[in-house]
Amino acid sequence: MALYHTEDQAMLADTARQFMGEEGTIAKQLRHWRDKQCKDGFGHALWKQFAELGFAGILVSESDGGLGMGNVEAGIVLEEIGRNLTPSPFLTSSVMAATAIGAGNDELRGRYLPGLLAGDSVFAVAIDEGPKHRPERIATRAERAGNGFKLTGKKAFVVHGGSADMLVVAARTAGADDDQDGITLFAVPKDAAGLNQDAVRLVDSSMATHVKLDGVQVDADAVIGEVDAGRELLNRVLNAGRVGAAAESVGVAGGAFDMTTTYLKQRKQFGQLIGEFQALQHRASHLYSELEIARASVIKAQQLLDAGSEKAELMVSVAKAKAGKAASLAVKEGVQMHGGIGMTDEYDIGLYMKRDRALAEFMGDMYYHAERVAQLSGY
Amino acid sequence: MSDLDAFRAEIRAWLEENCPAEMREPARSDDDICWGGRKFQFKSEAQKLWMERCAAKGYTVPDWPKAYGGAGMGPAEAKIWREEMNRINARPPLSSFGIWMLGPALLKFGTEEQKIHYLGQIARGEIRWCQGYSEPGSGSDLVSLQTYGEDKGDHWVVNGQKIWTSYANKADWIFCLVRTDKTNKYQGISFLLFDMESPGVSTKPILLISGNSPFCETFFDNVKVPKHQIVGELNRGWDVAKYLLGHEREMISGAGGNDRLNTIGAFAKRNGLEDPLLRAELAMFDVDALAFSAMGEKFLDEIKVGKAHPAQPNMMKYAGTELNKRRHELLMAAGGSAALEWDSEASGGGAKARTWLRTKANSIEGGTSEVMLNVISKRILDLPGA
Ligand SMILES: Cc1cc2nc3c(=O)[nH]c(=O)nc-3n(C[C@H](O)[C@H](O)[C@H](O)COP(=O)(O)OP(=O)(O)OC[C@H]3O[C@@H](n4cnc5c(N)ncnc54)[C@H](O)[C@@H]3O)c2cc1C
Ligand SMILES: Cc1cc2nc3c(=O)[nH]c(=O)nc-3n(C[C@H](O)[C@H](O)[C@H](O)COP(=O)(O)OP(=O)(O)OC[C@H]3O[C@@H](n4cnc5c(N)ncnc54)[C@H](O)[C@@H]3O)c2cc1C
Numbered sequence: 001m002a003l004y005h006t007e008d009q010a011m012l013a014d015t016a017r018q019f020m021g022e023e024g025t026i027a028k029q030l031r032h033w034r035d036k037q038c039k040d041g042f043g044h045a046l047w048k049q050f051a052e053l054g055f056a057g058i059l060v061s062e063s064d065g066g067l068g069m070g071n072v073e074a075g076i077v078l079e080e081i082g083r084n085l086t087p088s089p090f091l092t093s094s095v096m097a098a099t100a101i102g103a104g105n106d107e108l109r110g111r112y113l114p115g116l117l118a119g120d121s122v123f124a125v126a127i128d129e130g131p132k133h134r135p136e137r138i139a140t141r142a143e144r145a146g147n148g149f150k151l152t153g154k155k156a157f158v159v160h161g162g163s164a165d166m167l168v169v170a171a172r173t174a175g176a177d178d179d180q181d182g183i184t185l186f187a188v189p190k191d192a193a194g195l196n197q198d199a200v201r202l203v204d205s206s207m208a209t210h211v212k213l214d215g216v217q218v219d220a221d222a223v224i225g226e227v228d229a230g231r232e233l234l235n236r237v238l239n240a241g242r243v244g245a246a247a248e249s250v251g252v253a254g255g256a257f258d259m260t261t262t263y264l265k266q267r268k269q270f271g272q273l274i275g276e277f278q279a280l281q282h283r284a285s286h287l288y289s290e291l292e293i294a295r296a297s298v299i300k301a302q303q304l305l306d307a308g309s310e311k312a313e314l315m316v317s318v319a320k321a322k323a324g325k326a327a328s329l330a331v332k333e334g335v336q337m338h339g340g341i342g343m344t345d346e347y348d349i350g351l352y353m354k355r356d357r358a359l360a361e362f363m364g365d366m367y368y369h370a371e372r373v374a375q376l377s378g379y
Numbered sequence: 380m381s382d383l384d385a386f387r388a389e390i391r392a393w394l395e396e397n398c399p400a401e402m403r404e405p406a407r408s409d410d411d412i413c414w415g416g417r418k419f420q421f422k423s424e425a426q427k428l429w430m431e432r433c434a435a436k437g438y439t440v441p442d443w444p445k446a447y448g449g450a451g452m453g454p455a456e457a458k459i460w461r462e463e464m465n466r467i468n469a470r471p472p473l474s475s476f477g478i479w480m481l482g483p484a485l486l487k488f489g490t491e492e493q494k495i496h497y498l499g500q501i502a503r504g505e506i507r508w509c510q511g512y513s514e515p516g517s518g519s520d521l522v523s524l525q526t527y528g529e530d531k532g533d534h535w536v537v538n539g540q541k542i543w544t545s546y547a548n549k550a551d552w553i554f555c556l557v558r559t560d561k562t563n564k565y566q567g568i569s570f571l572l573f574d575m576e577s578p579g580v581s582t583k584p585i586l587l588i589s590g591n592s593p594f595c596e597t598f599f600d601n602v603k604v605p606k607h608q609i610v611g612e613l614n615r616g617w618d619v620a621k622y623l624l625g626h627e628r629e630m631i632s633g634a635g636g637n638d639r640l641n642t643i644g645a646f647a648k649r650n651g652l653e654d655p656l657l658r659a660e661l662a663m664f665d666v667d668a669l670a671f672s673a674m675g676e677k678f679l680d681e682i683k684v685g686k687a688h689p690a691q692p693n694m695m696k697y698a699g700t701e702l703n704k705r706r707h708e709l710l711m712a713a714g715g716s717a718a719l720e721w722d723s724e725a726s727g728g729g730a731k732a733r734t735w736l737r738t739k740a741n742s743i744e745g746g747t748s749e750v751m752l753n754v755i756s757k758r759i760l761d762l763p764g765a
Contacts, residue, residue, distance in 0.1 A: 003677035004686055261760055276764035278753075284762065285755035289698045296677040297670035315669070322670035366666070373669070374662040379648035 001303050003296060005076070012073055015053065016080040023049060024086030026348050033087060034205040040163040041207040042087035044119075050090060051119025059098045059240070064113050066098075070306035071240060075247035075298065082251020083258075085348075085355050087206060089122040089160045091248065096241040097123035100168045100185055103233050104224045108187060112166060124164035125237065126155035126188075126211050133364040135170070135238060137178050140213060142171035142186065148219040149173070151186065151194075154212055159362065161209030162199040165190050168237070169213070173228050183231045185224040192216045204354040239316050242363045243305055246298045246316075246323035249359050253291050253323070253330035256352040260284070260334040267339075280337055287326075287333055294319075294326035314376045321369035324360050331356045386456055390463045397432045399425035402470045407727060409591075412474050416507025417551045433472035434503045440478055443486070447494050448502025454683045476545075477501035477508040479630045481554050484570075484623040488611040497572070509575070510627075511541040511555035511597060512620065518543075519750050521556070522564055522617065526599060528557040528571065535559065535571070537579075537602040543744075547582040547595035550575055554623075557604075560614050570616030572608045579603070589736035590721075590729070625689075627745045628696035642669070643706060647713035657712055664709055671702055690758035697751035700741035707735040 005013060023029075023046060033041060050056045058074050060066020067073070074095050081090060093116060101112050101123075115121030127135050140153025151171050161167060167188045175182030188195060194216040197209035225233045261284060264275030274280055301319035304312035331353040335342040342349045360366070402425055406412050410422055413430050421427040433439045436450060442457040443449025452460060464471075482501055485494055500506040517524040526539025537557055547553070552574055560567030575582075579602040582595040611619040644652070644661040652658055678695055681687040710731065711718045718735075720726035742748040756762045 002680040002684075003673065004681055004684075261762070265761075265763055273763040275762040281756035281760075281762050282749070282752040284760055285694075285697075285752040288755055288760060289694045292694060293667075293670050293674040293698060296674035299677065300673035315673070318666050318669040318673075321663075321666040325666070366663075370659070370662040370666050373642070373665050374644050374658065377642040377645045377665065379642075379644040379652060379658065379661070 001307070003299050003303070005072070005299075009072060009076060013076045013080075016055070016077045017083075019049070019053060020080035020084045020086055024081065024084045024088070026085050026351060030085045030087055030205070030351060039199065039207065040160070041201070041205060042089060042160075042163075046086070047088060047122070048119040050088060050094075051117060055090065056094050056119050057098070057113075057117040058094060059102065060094075060113055060117060061102060064102070064109055065117050066113070071243055071302040072299065072306055074240070074244055075302050078244050078247040079251035079254070082248035082253075082355075082359075083255040085204075085252070085255065085351055089124075089163065091241065091244050092125055092160050092164075093121070093123040095244040096125045096237050097166070097168050099240040100125070100224050100233065100237045101187065103236070104187070105221075107221055108224060112187065115165065121165045122160060122163050124158050124161045124167050124209075125241070126158045126161065126167045126169045127234070127238070128156050129154055130156055133361070133368055135234065136180075138170055138172050138183060139177045140169070140171040142173050142184055144173075145217065148217065148222060149184075149186065151188070151213040151216040151218065154210070156210055157361070158197070158209045158211050160207060161197050161211055162207055167195075167211070168224065170230065170234050171213075180231050182228050183234055184227050185230045185233055185237075186218055186222045187224055188213075188216060188218055188222060192218060202358050204351075204358040206358060235313075238363065239305055239312065242320045242369075243298065243301045243316050245359055245363050246294075246301065246319040249320075249323040249327040249356065250291070250295050250298055252352055252356050252359060253294065253327035256327075256330045256334040256349060256356075257287060257291060259349055259352070260330075260337050263338055274337075283333055283337075287329055290326040290329055294323045297322045314373060317364075317369040317372040317376065320364060321366040321373065324366040324369070327356045328360060328366075383455055383459065387459050387463065390460060393436070394463055394467060394469065397429075398467065398469050399429055401425040402429045402472075403468045404470075405468065406470055408730060409593075411470070413470075413472060413504070414507055414546075414549070415473050415475055415504025416549065417505070418549055419504075419507065429470070430472045430504055437502065439473040439504065440482065440498075440502045443482065443498065443502065447486075447498035449498075473504045475501065475504070475507060476510055476554075477506065480510065480623050480627050481508050481572075483626045484554075484619050485610060487622060488570075488619050492607075493610065506551045507546070507549060509544050509547045509550035509553050509597075511544055511547075511553045513543045514540060515542050519747055521620075522568070524556055524558060524568065526555070526557050527561070528559045528569065528604065530559070533606050535604045535606070537571070537573075537599045537604055539599050541597040541599075543585070544582070544595045544597040545593050545744075547575070547597045548584055553580075553597070554610070556616055556620055559616075563614065565617050566614050568616040568620070569613055570610045570619040571604050572610060573602065573604045577602050577604070587736070588739070589733040591733065591737070624746065625692045628692040628751075631696055631700060631741060631745045643709060643713070647709075650713060650717075652713065657709075661709055661713070664705060668702060668706065671698060674698070688759055690754055693746075693751045693754040694759070696745065697742075697748050697755070700738075701748060703741050704738050707738045711735050 054067050055077050057066030058069045062068035142149040142151045169186045169188050172182050173184040194214040196212040199209050202208055267274045297319045301315040304315050334349045335353055338349050341347050413426050438450055440449040441452045441460045445451040514524050528535035528537045555571050556568055557571050558567055559569040579600040581598045584592040585594045586592050642665040644665050714731055718731040721729040
């Protein structure tokens with residue numbers, strides 16, 4: 001498989017770029033909702049448009065009414081989301097939750113997918129339990145009770161948790177906190193008794209929640225996949241989320257980079273355009289190289305994941321780490337090369353820096369994923 | 380079975396039968412590399428057989444046309460060839476500046492006679508080439524070169540000095556940039572080919588920090604070069620030179636690297652790896668290296684279908700060489716004092732240390748990293764005044 005987009009994928013990219021560049025812009029979405037202190041942090045009307053274009057169901061199988069596409073296509077949409085800093089529940093709902101629900105039984109899919117496809121529902125994914133991504137360790141417990149389960153524990157940094165109609169929760173039905181086995185995924189409706197969420201606004205003005213599960217009672221049919229054997233499905237959800245976040249990071253980096261090079265061609269100091277100074281040129285060129293390499297690692301990971309290759313796991317971590325490194329460089333250089341104006345709220349470059357920070361933590365930062373690369377390579 | 384599957388089966392069978400066992404291990408030193416040429420001494424019978432068998436089938440230059448000594452493979456077939464070679468760890472049958480650099484330039488700019496004559500010799504490993512670009516006063520600013528060819532009707536008489544000419548003392552012929560018009564800076568340079576045994580050519584080796592001496596100063600004293608030995612048009616050698624540099628940069632970047640996903644962390648572990656900070660650096664390096672390997676693959680895929688930016692080889696050269704330097708810094712650190720040995724047998728004659736030192740030239744030869752960044756700024760990013 002060649003490492004560039006097919007004609008169909010290029011067409012999708014055109015559509016996504018045009019749509020996000022018109023409807024998903026920083027002025028229309030991010031700033032608008034932020035300045036209104038919106039409790040969702042994103043606009044439902046835009047989410048509805050995502051659905052009308054088919055984006056919401058990009059990873060949902062055709063038999064369930066979706067587009068039945070892969071991670072490459074989801075990544076195309078995410079890159080444009082990143083470039084425009086478009087706030088939306090696409091990554092949590094259409095990528096991660098959809099990957100989970102897609103593996104559920106007929107009833108579960110029938111209950112949740114139509115709402116997603118229509119842009120009426122939003123889902124969130126509750127996996128991590130502390131400030132850092134550590135999905136190897138899951139302490140939240142689910143005990144058999146009544147005709148179903150009772151969930152007890154805490155989840156941290158659940159993005160869009162407060163806006164979600166349903167949370168995909170990873171809990172332990174057997175074993176000790178650090179065991180690989182004994183994990184089960186649950187679809188927990190937002191109004192389940194005992195589910196408490198504390199909303200917090202994050203640095204990028206997105207919303208997340210700290211979730212408390214106080215003996216949350218769910219029916220047996222809330223189980224996604226198999227009881228005790230959910231680790232494999234959880235990994236699939238994580239991989240989709242990781243490579244998706246990497247694609248969004250590449251978009252964030254690209255957006256910051258474009259702003260910066262444009263600025264280098266406009267701003268004059270010492271009687272010349274600052275883009276004429278070699279000290280800045282070399283840094284811009286280095287950044288360009290890092291970005292291209294990050295983009296290559298992301299498409300490679302997406303393709304391997306879609307092909308079900310055994311190398312996918314390693315490449316997904318490479319992509320998340322590399323995209324994270326490149327994006328962090330892009331936003332730091334972006335603010336610095338803008339000089340004082342880059343520190344102002346009025347100017348967008350700082351917004352890229354904030355979004356990058358949130359994305360860096362989401363689904364594991366570069367240190368976490370470099371560590372995984374080491375472990376997967378046997379050292 | 381599709382045609383490509385059949386092709387793969389054919390290649391696999393041929394390799395099985397024809398690639399000697401000894402040639403299925405990575406080269407450990409420069410000696411293990413088959414450079415060809417009049418002065419080349421084969422290290423073993425296997426090395427000789429391997430080159431000759433490949434040359435007979437056109438496999439030394441698989442994607443060149445059959446008429447010029449190649450096997451006429453298309454991009455998909457050439458990829459299969461590389462994959463099958465990688466699969467059995469086969470060494471390249473022949474390595475040469477002729478294949479990597481001059482060949483592509485001749486394919487694009489050469490006359491039909493030149494193609495048939497020179498490309499065939501390159502493919503069969505008969506002539507070893509060196510590159511006469513740099514001069515003492517003209518390195519990064521190559522276009523300022525002074526070596527001059529005076530027009531004498533049917534030939535030029537060339538005078539001047541080149542420097543850093545890799546393997547000039549082992550080469551048979553040189554492809555050389557010579558000023559043929561002193562009034563025009565860019566459009567006054569011609570691309571000439573000539574025999575290093577021509578009267579008036581002399582070389583003097585330069586010892587490198589690695590203790591090796593692959594390079595020379597090369598002097599031209601009234602060297603006679605016949606007019607038919609020019610590639611491309613008179614005074615338009617810069618176009619040929621730039622095209623060739625693109626290939627040189629691609630080669631130096633190691634873009635074609637295989638995708639075995641061997642990490643240097645895994646390598647260091649085999650030698651014992653107990654330092655957590657070193658391990659962390661190795662892991663960060665491996666992220667960069669695996670990502671670059673994806674970039675190499677993407678770059679080749681895009682080049683094939685004309686999707687890559689024409690200045691992209693500069694980026695590949697920059698990123699690939701900086702990465703390779705970092706790799707060898709880390710390998711030295713992982714090796715500890717054992718990697719310091721300079722001439723013991725156990726160390727393969729100080730292979731680690733010498734290789735480490737040699738890699739420092741990667742970001743200098745074929746254009747420095749700074750020059751690559753200049754080119755990216757100007758041609759890709761379109762920054763002002765670059
Ligand atoms: C938080 C904050 C507080 C401040 N407080 C004060 C204050 O109290 N009083 C006051 O007077 N000012 C203040 N400043 C302004 C500050 O001094 C300027 O922002 C600073 O001098 C940079 O100028 P600039 O913002 O116009 O950037 P520019 O000069 O436009 O620079 C843009 C980019 O180009 C680079 N650049 C410019 N020239 C060159 C060159 N020749 N070579 C290489 N690179 C170059 C810069 O390094 C920068 O990366 C403050 C700024 C900030 C952010
Ligand atoms: C191992 C090796 C093999 C080589 N093989 C060959 C060969 O076979 N044939 C051949 O012709 N040449 C060969 N070269 C020469 C090589 O191409 C030159 O060394 C190279 O182009 C740099 O030129 P220079 O050494 O004169 O350095 P200089 O041009 O003097 O550069 C010195 C420093 O200044 C920097 N610099 C120069 N100009 C700029 C600028 N505009 N902006 C920013 N920084 C700048 C450079 O990056 C470098 O860091 C080889 C070199 C090496 C090390």
